[in-house]
Amino acid sequence: MSTxxxxxxxxxxxxxVDVEPDAPLLWVLRAELQLTGTKFGCGMALCGACTVHVDGVPTRSCVTPLGSAAGKSVTTIEGLQGPVADALRAAWTALDVVQCGYCQTGQIMQAHALLTAHPQPTDAQIDEAMSGIICRCGTYPRVRAAIHQAGGRKA
Known part of the structure:
Protein backbone atom coordinates (compact mmCIF):
# COMPACT_ATOMS: atom_id res chain seq x y z
CA MET A 1 0.00 0.00 0.00
CA SER A 2 1.38 3.36 -0.98
CA THR A 3 1.57 6.46 1.19
CA VAL A 17 5.56 14.57 -1.01
CA ASP A 18 5.24 10.79 -0.87
CA VAL A 19 6.12 10.36 2.81
CA GLU A 20 4.10 9.28 5.83
CA PRO A 21 2.22 12.32 7.20
CA ASP A 22 3.67 11.81 10.70
CA ALA A 23 7.28 12.15 9.45
CA PRO A 24 8.99 15.25 10.85
CA LEU A 25 8.99 18.09 8.32
CA LEU A 26 12.73 18.55 8.94
CA TRP A 27 13.55 15.07 7.69
CA VAL A 28 11.27 15.47 4.68
CA LEU A 29 13.03 18.73 3.76
CA ARG A 30 16.54 17.35 4.24
CA ALA A 31 16.30 13.71 3.18
CA GLU A 32 13.46 13.63 0.67
CA LEU A 33 13.67 17.09 -0.88
CA GLN A 34 17.46 17.62 -0.50
CA LEU A 35 17.06 21.07 1.10
CA THR A 36 19.85 20.87 3.66
CA GLY A 37 19.95 24.53 4.75
CA THR A 38 17.53 23.75 7.58
CA LYS A 39 19.59 22.13 10.34
CA PHE A 40 18.93 19.45 12.94
CA GLY A 41 19.95 20.64 16.40
CA CYS A 42 18.18 19.15 19.38
CA GLY A 43 15.16 17.35 17.91
CA MET A 44 12.93 18.76 20.66
CA ALA A 45 12.11 22.28 19.36
CA LEU A 46 14.39 23.87 21.95
CA CYS A 47 17.33 25.22 19.94
CA GLY A 48 15.70 26.69 16.82
CA ALA A 49 18.26 25.48 14.26
CA CYS A 50 15.43 23.81 12.34
CA THR A 51 13.24 26.92 12.03
CA VAL A 52 11.28 27.31 8.80
CA HIS A 53 8.19 29.37 8.03
CA VAL A 54 4.83 27.64 7.71
CA ASP A 55 2.32 30.13 6.32
CA GLY A 56 4.75 32.86 7.38
CA VAL A 57 5.03 31.71 11.00
CA PRO A 58 8.42 30.56 12.37
CA THR A 59 8.02 26.85 13.02
CA ARG A 60 10.33 24.23 14.49
CA SER A 61 10.42 21.65 11.72
CA CYS A 62 11.98 18.92 13.88
CA VAL A 63 8.71 18.42 15.78
CA THR A 64 6.25 19.44 13.06
CA PRO A 65 4.69 16.47 11.28
CA LEU A 66 4.53 16.75 7.51
CA GLY A 67 0.77 16.24 7.71
CA SER A 68 0.32 19.46 9.67
CA ALA A 69 1.94 21.36 6.79
CA ALA A 70 -0.38 19.81 4.19
CA GLY A 71 -1.86 22.48 1.95
CA LYS A 72 0.27 25.18 3.55
CA SER A 73 3.15 27.33 2.38
CA VAL A 74 6.53 26.18 3.70
CA THR A 75 9.55 28.45 3.27
CA THR A 76 13.08 27.31 4.00
CA ILE A 77 16.27 29.35 4.02
CA GLU A 78 16.78 28.33 0.39
CA GLY A 79 13.48 29.97 -0.59
CA LEU A 80 13.61 33.03 1.65
CA GLN A 81 13.59 36.08 -0.60
CA GLY A 82 12.54 39.69 -0.89
CA PRO A 83 13.77 42.98 0.57
CA VAL A 84 13.76 41.84 4.21
CA ALA A 85 15.71 38.68 3.37
CA ASP A 86 18.18 40.68 1.29
CA ALA A 87 18.64 43.22 4.10
CA LEU A 88 19.21 40.46 6.64
CA ARG A 89 21.77 38.66 4.49
CA ALA A 90 23.61 41.94 3.82
CA ALA A 91 23.64 42.85 7.53
CA TRP A 92 24.74 39.34 8.53
CA THR A 93 27.67 39.63 6.11
CA ALA A 94 28.58 43.25 6.92
CA LEU A 95 28.63 42.61 10.67
CA ASP A 96 30.31 39.21 10.38
CA VAL A 97 27.58 37.61 12.49
CA VAL A 98 28.43 34.00 11.68
CA GLN A 99 30.98 32.17 13.74
CA CYS A 100 30.43 28.42 13.34
CA GLY A 101 27.24 29.11 11.37
CA TYR A 102 25.20 26.12 12.48
CA CYS A 103 22.32 28.11 14.00
CA GLN A 104 22.35 30.89 11.43
CA THR A 105 19.60 29.60 9.16
CA GLY A 106 17.29 29.40 12.17
CA GLN A 107 18.44 32.84 13.30
CA ILE A 108 17.74 34.38 9.90
CA MET A 109 14.33 32.70 9.56
CA GLN A 110 13.32 33.94 13.01
CA ALA A 111 14.72 37.44 12.35
CA HIS A 112 12.83 37.61 9.05
CA ALA A 113 9.53 36.94 10.81
CA LEU A 114 10.39 39.55 13.43
CA LEU A 115 11.25 42.24 10.86
CA THR A 116 8.14 41.44 8.84
CA ALA A 117 6.01 42.06 11.93
CA HIS A 118 8.14 44.90 13.38
CA PRO A 119 10.29 46.63 10.71
CA GLN A 120 12.27 48.57 13.34
CA PRO A 121 12.19 46.39 16.44
CA THR A 122 13.38 47.47 19.85
CA ASP A 123 16.09 45.57 21.72
CA ALA A 124 13.36 44.03 23.88
CA GLN A 125 11.42 42.83 20.82
CA ILE A 126 14.59 41.35 19.33
CA ASP A 127 15.52 39.64 22.59
CA GLU A 128 12.03 38.18 22.95
CA ALA A 129 11.81 36.96 19.35
CA MET A 130 15.33 35.57 19.21
CA SER A 131 15.51 34.03 22.69
CA GLY A 132 14.45 30.63 21.38
CA ILE A 133 17.40 30.27 19.01
CA ILE A 134 20.45 28.89 20.77
CA CYS A 135 23.87 30.00 19.55
CA ARG A 136 26.66 28.01 21.14
CA CYS A 137 29.18 30.56 19.86
CA GLY A 138 27.40 33.43 21.62
CA THR A 139 27.03 35.80 18.67
CA TYR A 140 23.88 37.33 20.17
CA PRO A 141 25.20 40.94 20.19
CA ARG A 142 26.05 40.69 16.49
CA VAL A 143 22.68 39.10 15.73
CA ARG A 144 20.92 42.00 17.47
CA ALA A 145 23.07 44.58 15.64
CA ALA A 146 22.40 42.88 12.30
CA ILE A 147 18.65 42.89 12.91
CA HIS A 148 18.81 46.60 13.73
CA GLN A 149 20.86 47.25 10.60
CA ALA A 150 18.47 45.22 8.42
CA GLY A 151 15.60 47.22 9.90
CA GLY A 152 17.36 50.46 9.00
CA ARG A 153 18.14 51.47 12.59
CA LYS A 154 21.54 51.89 14.17
CA ALA A 155 22.22 49.48 17.00
Whole structure:
Protein backbone atom coordinates (compact mmCIF):
# COMPACT_ATOMS: atom_id res chain seq x y z
CA MET A 1 0.00 0.00 0.00
CA SER A 2 1.38 3.36 -0.98
CA THR A 3 1.57 6.46 1.19
CA UNK A 4 -0.83 9.22 0.27
CA UNK A 5 0.80 12.21 -1.43
CA UNK A 6 0.97 15.27 0.82
CA UNK A 7 0.64 18.59 -1.02
CA UNK A 8 2.61 21.58 0.24
CA UNK A 9 3.76 24.80 -1.34
CA UNK A 10 7.53 24.67 -0.90
CA UNK A 11 9.46 27.88 -1.45
CA UNK A 12 6.69 29.13 -3.70
CA UNK A 13 6.35 25.94 -5.75
CA UNK A 14 3.56 23.36 -5.53
CA UNK A 15 5.11 20.14 -4.27
CA UNK A 16 3.75 16.64 -3.63
CA VAL A 17 5.56 14.57 -1.01
CA ASP A 18 5.24 10.79 -0.87
CA VAL A 19 6.12 10.36 2.81
CA GLU A 20 4.10 9.28 5.83
CA PRO A 21 2.22 12.32 7.20
CA ASP A 22 3.67 11.81 10.70
CA ALA A 23 7.28 12.15 9.45
CA PRO A 24 8.99 15.25 10.85
CA LEU A 25 8.99 18.09 8.32
CA LEU A 26 12.73 18.55 8.94
CA TRP A 27 13.55 15.07 7.69
CA VAL A 28 11.27 15.47 4.68
CA LEU A 29 13.03 18.73 3.76
CA ARG A 30 16.54 17.35 4.24
CA ALA A 31 16.30 13.71 3.18
CA GLU A 32 13.46 13.63 0.67
CA LEU A 33 13.67 17.09 -0.88
CA GLN A 34 17.46 17.62 -0.50
CA LEU A 35 17.06 21.07 1.10
CA THR A 36 19.85 20.87 3.66
CA GLY A 37 19.95 24.53 4.75
CA THR A 38 17.53 23.75 7.58
CA LYS A 39 19.59 22.13 10.34
CA PHE A 40 18.93 19.45 12.94
CA GLY A 41 19.95 20.64 16.40
CA CYS A 42 18.18 19.15 19.38
CA GLY A 43 15.16 17.35 17.91
CA MET A 44 12.93 18.76 20.66
CA ALA A 45 12.11 22.28 19.36
CA LEU A 46 14.39 23.87 21.95
CA CYS A 47 17.33 25.22 19.94
CA GLY A 48 15.70 26.69 16.82
CA ALA A 49 18.26 25.48 14.26
CA CYS A 50 15.43 23.81 12.34
CA THR A 51 13.24 26.92 12.03
CA VAL A 52 11.28 27.31 8.80
CA HIS A 53 8.19 29.37 8.03
CA VAL A 54 4.83 27.64 7.71
CA ASP A 55 2.32 30.13 6.32
CA GLY A 56 4.75 32.86 7.38
CA VAL A 57 5.03 31.71 11.00
CA PRO A 58 8.42 30.56 12.37
CA THR A 59 8.02 26.85 13.02
CA ARG A 60 10.33 24.23 14.49
CA SER A 61 10.42 21.65 11.72
CA CYS A 62 11.98 18.92 13.88
CA VAL A 63 8.71 18.42 15.78
CA THR A 64 6.25 19.44 13.06
CA PRO A 65 4.69 16.47 11.28
CA LEU A 66 4.53 16.75 7.51
CA GLY A 67 0.77 16.24 7.71
CA SER A 68 0.32 19.46 9.67
CA ALA A 69 1.94 21.36 6.79
CA ALA A 70 -0.38 19.81 4.19
CA GLY A 71 -1.86 22.48 1.95
CA LYS A 72 0.27 25.18 3.55
CA SER A 73 3.15 27.33 2.38
CA VAL A 74 6.53 26.18 3.70
CA THR A 75 9.55 28.45 3.27
CA THR A 76 13.08 27.31 4.00
CA ILE A 77 16.27 29.35 4.02
CA GLU A 78 16.78 28.33 0.39
CA GLY A 79 13.48 29.97 -0.59
CA LEU A 80 13.61 33.03 1.65
CA GLN A 81 13.59 36.08 -0.60
CA GLY A 82 12.54 39.69 -0.89
CA PRO A 83 13.77 42.98 0.57
CA VAL A 84 13.76 41.84 4.21
CA ALA A 85 15.71 38.68 3.37
CA ASP A 86 18.18 40.68 1.29
CA ALA A 87 18.64 43.22 4.10
CA LEU A 88 19.21 40.46 6.64
CA ARG A 89 21.77 38.66 4.49
CA ALA A 90 23.61 41.94 3.82
CA ALA A 91 23.64 42.85 7.53
CA TRP A 92 24.74 39.34 8.53
CA THR A 93 27.67 39.63 6.11
CA ALA A 94 28.58 43.25 6.92
CA LEU A 95 28.63 42.61 10.67
CA ASP A 96 30.31 39.21 10.38
CA VAL A 97 27.58 37.61 12.49
CA VAL A 98 28.43 34.00 11.68
CA GLN A 99 30.98 32.17 13.74
CA CYS A 100 30.43 28.42 13.34
CA GLY A 101 27.24 29.11 11.37
CA TYR A 102 25.20 26.12 12.48
CA CYS A 103 22.32 28.11 14.00
CA GLN A 104 22.35 30.89 11.43
CA THR A 105 19.60 29.60 9.16
CA GLY A 106 17.29 29.40 12.17
CA GLN A 107 18.44 32.84 13.30
CA ILE A 108 17.74 34.38 9.90
CA MET A 109 14.33 32.70 9.56
CA GLN A 110 13.32 33.94 13.01
CA ALA A 111 14.72 37.44 12.35
CA HIS A 112 12.83 37.61 9.05
CA ALA A 113 9.53 36.94 10.81
CA LEU A 114 10.39 39.55 13.43
CA LEU A 115 11.25 42.24 10.86
CA THR A 116 8.14 41.44 8.84
CA ALA A 117 6.01 42.06 11.93
CA HIS A 118 8.14 44.90 13.38
CA PRO A 119 10.29 46.63 10.71
CA GLN A 120 12.27 48.57 13.34
CA PRO A 121 12.19 46.39 16.44
CA THR A 122 13.38 47.47 19.85
CA ASP A 123 16.09 45.57 21.72
CA ALA A 124 13.36 44.03 23.88
CA GLN A 125 11.42 42.83 20.82
CA ILE A 126 14.59 41.35 19.33
CA ASP A 127 15.52 39.64 22.59
CA GLU A 128 12.03 38.18 22.95
CA ALA A 129 11.81 36.96 19.35
CA MET A 130 15.33 35.57 19.21
CA SER A 131 15.51 34.03 22.69
CA GLY A 132 14.45 30.63 21.38
CA ILE A 133 17.40 30.27 19.01
CA ILE A 134 20.45 28.89 20.77
CA CYS A 135 23.87 30.00 19.55
CA ARG A 136 26.66 28.01 21.14
CA CYS A 137 29.18 30.56 19.86
CA GLY A 138 27.40 33.43 21.62
CA THR A 139 27.03 35.80 18.67
CA TYR A 140 23.88 37.33 20.17
CA PRO A 141 25.20 40.94 20.19
CA ARG A 142 26.05 40.69 16.49
CA VAL A 143 22.68 39.10 15.73
CA ARG A 144 20.92 42.00 17.47
CA ALA A 145 23.07 44.58 15.64
CA ALA A 146 22.40 42.88 12.30
CA ILE A 147 18.65 42.89 12.91
CA HIS A 148 18.81 46.60 13.73
CA GLN A 149 20.86 47.25 10.60
CA ALA A 150 18.47 45.22 8.42
CA GLY A 151 15.60 47.22 9.90
CA GLY A 152 17.36 50.46 9.00
CA ARG A 153 18.14 51.47 12.59
CA LYS A 154 21.54 51.89 14.17
CA ALA A 155 22.22 49.48 17.00
Missing amino acids: PMTPIELNGQPTQ
